[in-house]
Amino acid sequence: MKKRTTIRISAFLLCLCCAFFTSCKEDDGKGYVFGYDISSNPGSLDPQYASDRESYLIIGSVFEGLFRIGADGNAEKAMAESYTVSDDGLTYNFKLKQDRYWTDVNGYNKKVTAADFVFGFRRLFLPETRAPKASEYFCIKNSDKINSGEITDLSQLGVTAQGDYSLTIELQYTEPSFAMLLAMPAAMPCNEEYFIKAQGKYGLDAERTASNGPFYVKTWNYDAWSNNNNNLVLRYSDKYNEHDEVTPLGLNFFIEDNHITDFTDGTSQSIVLSGSKAKSYLDKNYIYDEFSTAVYGITMNTSNSIFRSDKLRYALLYATDTAELEMPFGYTVADGAVPPSVKNSLGSYRDVVGGKAVVKPDEIKAYTAYQSACAGIDKADLYSVNIIAVENRDEEIGESVKGILQQWQAKLGMYCSISYISESEYDEKLKNGDYTLALTRLNGSYNCPEAYLNSFTDNVNKYSAMNSDYSKLLEKASQAKDEKEEYELCRQAEKQLISDGRFIPVAYVTEYFISTKNCENIIYDAFTGQIDYRNALYFD
Missing domain, CATH: 3.40.190.10 (Periplasmic binding protein-like II)
Incomplete structure (x- = not known):
């Protein structure tokens, strides 16, 4: 001890x-x-x-x-x-x-x-x-x-x-x-x-x-x-x-x-907890504040994997229905890549830009895109699709993600699994592009939508970078004349990120800052x- x-x-x-x-x-x-x-x-x-x-x-x-x-x-x-x-x-x-x-x-x-x-x-x-x-x-x-x-x-x-x-x-x-x-x-x-x-x-x-x-x-x-x-x-x-x-x-x-x-x-x-670990401390013996400053999603590697195919990305995107998922305590279904606690003088980013940025599920579009993608992809590569996740961090939301994998299997006939690895190994795979799909947790370093969306730009390039149009939108957002224009440009970039199939939002994480009474x-x-x-x- x-x-x-x-x-x-x-x-x-x-x-x-x-x-x-x-x-x-x-x-x-x-x-x-x-x-x-x-x-x-x-x-x-x-x-x-x-x-x-x-x-x-x-x-x-x-x-x-x-x-x-x-x-x-x-x-x-x-x-x-x-x-x-x-x-x-x-x-x-x-x-x-x-x-x-x-x-x-x-x-x-x-x-x-x-x-x-x-x-x-x-x-x-x-x-x-x-x-x-x-x-x-x-x-x-x-x-x-x-x-x-x-x-x-x-x-x-x-x-x-x-x-x-x-x-x-x-x-x-x-x-x-x-x-x-x-x-x-x-x-x-x-x-x-x-x-x-x-x-x-x-x-x-x-x-x-x-x-x-x-x-x-x-x-x-x-x-x-x-x-x-x-x-x-x-x-x-x-x-x-x-x-x-x-x-x-x-x-x-x-x-x-x-x-x-x-x-x-x-x-x-004081302590910071999320998920089931926090549940037993949210009673009259403690005081707490709650924040939603992190978002989980599935990132597709468009650099050197089969997900260079936009058809395959669209197939998984339209086959995903997060509204049908059962969420663990402290998690809520995500309707964008920027979580609800991000705000400025205008209010919460999610409220200001009109809430949902996710794509409406469409089984017909998903199946059509999948069949088109399969025509140009080696079947052996499809069998190797796997989601990497961080052990001792992502297991709770990973259970909900299994529901997405079941949707892909039922709607497309595509099989996929989740592998939990150490955080250092996970970061190394991201750095080297050695993955097909990744369960991603986005955390903003400060209270601003760009702090999340910049993760997919050439400058940061932690994940597969979007195209130059996406980066230009965020560059304009950082140079906007006021907060309203900044949020509108970020909304456009966020929509582009999700509709392109690079990132499928899954869940917002509620974080609790708990202190003794x-x-x-x-x-x-x-x-x-x-x-x-x-x-x-x-x-x-």
């Missing part, structure tokens, strides 16, 4: 102290140390370089950008005191808060200025940074040319400081989701002096991770060969707390596999996995 002896004893002593000092006064919920389990060691707490959800989670507590994600899921001002946008939507002028400081476990102390944002964005686009999210910010003037090496003069980047507390960002085209992008980890500030002193190890340990947010990293313990005391300990920042109250004393992130066990025994106070004011962003603990309370 895994043990975290040192930190458990410390937590126990802390609880005793808290009990002693609060026994004589009313419990206000402040000063608690919250626990939360993460599945793996964060790859890097360098915001410009980070790419995994564990890193994003910690970065969200340690850094603060111009915006943050609010409780309503929209971007709200953070480091930005105020801002204006030009009439053409291409120039953003920010006034920064003047009372924010950098700190770390060694007591680093320096004011956060506009120059820190300039340096952070320059690092984001430098080719040597190899920033995984750089392309998402190519709306910024000259960013793409700097990233490609075409421009080497960084002063030409459209991010400039106008004094210590005024920042200007110039765009080369409008971006309706720009405020949301400025709340993401890649857009965090970076202090140049601190970064240079880190000597290539910035964000890789507690001693070389700066903070301008509500918490700083006090300790970071990880031993890949041991299961004992792997954790990150965060404590609230005095400097931040001077101007914006931070109610918890700190956060303990345990690098653990036994998330449910730790939640049940009180080591952690003692907790209040914990805000979860289901897109990034970040948790806002700034105003969190815990009542004994």
Whole structure:
């Protein structure tokens, strides 16, 4: 059994102290140390370089950008005191808060200025940074040319400081989701002096991770060969707390596999669950929020398999009737490739664009297309059709997908099976195009339809890429003059993706962020996995 002896004893002593000092006064919920389990060691707490959800989670507590994600899921001002946008939507002028400081476990102390944002964005686009999210910010003037090496003069980047507390960002085209992008980890500030002193190890340990947010990293313990005391300990920042109250004393992130066990025994106070695992925790002993930010579907490999044939794709598409499927708890039939929780100021994407994007089943069209496809396909290739899926993740929805396979068999006479493989093997097969069909789980990295639909473009190319018309639609969507136009262009791209038979939507996943009933004011962003603990309370 895994043990975290040192930190458990410390937590126990802390609880005793808290009990002693609060026994004589009313419990206000402040000063608690919250626990939360993460599945793996964060790859890097360098915001410009980070790419995994564990890193994003910690970065969200340690850094603060111009915006943050609010409780309503929209971007709200953070480091930005105020801002204006030009009439053409291409120039953003920010006034920064003047009372924010950098700190770390060694007591680093320096004011956060506009120059820190300039340096952070320059690092984001430098080719040597190899920033995984750089392309998402190519709306910024000259960013793409700097990233490609075409421009080497960084002063030409459209991010400039106008004094210590005024920042200007110039765009080369409008971006309706720009405020949301400025709340993401890649857009965090970076202090140049601190970064240079880190000597290539910035964000890789507690001693070389700066903070301008509500918490700083006090300790970071990880031993890949041991299961004992792997954790990150965060404590609230005095400097931040001077101007914006931070109610918890700190956060303990345990690098653990036994998330449910730790939640049940009180080591952690919150957990994210979906499907049948969540069902028993949705009662009066817990509080929870639910989100639909993931969608399952069947992806056809059009690169180097028999599904280059549009006739075969159409056959399976029209033979699929998801309305007839029995869904497990926490799953609902999908009517598009973008899930219901994606929204902007206009409302939910699904509601704004008119709901369903799926193709109406048609058995005659399916059979006709299948017969036409079979005339040009080797029968042996048809017998090799198989759906790959991720083991220990996809089994529940896989039972519903079996219903689709039965429909294909009954309507077309085509046999297909599902193979569950490790996630690493699954990713490798996708990368190499070594599959015919894949049970795909789409997760958006931020609250925007393009975050889902871009998975099928040449730029991302995680799955078989659509044609250039599809990519152009999404490119236009990212440059739309307003949110209404953005959603309309995404609707057109989504319809094209599904009607072409590249992706058959199957189910939306409901994800539950569950906390013990003692907790209040914990805000979860289901897109990034970040948790806002700034105003969190815990009542004994």
